[in-house]
Amino acid sequence: MLVRRGEVGAAHNGRVRYEELADVPCSITRPLVIFGDRWTLLILKYSFAGVRRFNAFQSALGISRSRLRDRLDRLIEHEILVKRPAEDGAYEEYRLTEKGHAIYPILMAIRDWGDTYLAPDGPPVEYRHRGCTGEAHTHLTCDKCAVEVTARDIEPEAGPGMVSRPA
16 A cells, blocks of 8 residues: 555554564655664764764763664664774774665755754854865755656655555
């Protein structure tokens, strides 16, 4: 069943547990099981900023050791981060995988929204392109005609990964 606007409550019936979201045939819902909490997104933000050591994450975030370990383990389990010895071998570090690097546009989309609606004095950080000093932004474009699109231009339809679910 394809969920259209206004049907989310009916489709989920208000009874889906957080752990069961991984089974919902939706490529927006499924990733929430991996990085649907603030700590995981903040860990990813700091990973992109070059933080690699457990203690550095803990200092930057002020998160408990057990919660940090849980979130890092989840990111490793889903092959978003990999844990390996540092080049000098003195400690272990967490590094983004290719799958992890693919999350960057998601963080930039959140940042664009935050700059637009939650930064009354202007962006607190500007993300500049090293090559030309222009600022990086996310944009949705049609893969066929390359036109920029918004939610008003999109019409969801069932894809090959949609499975039939008993009523």
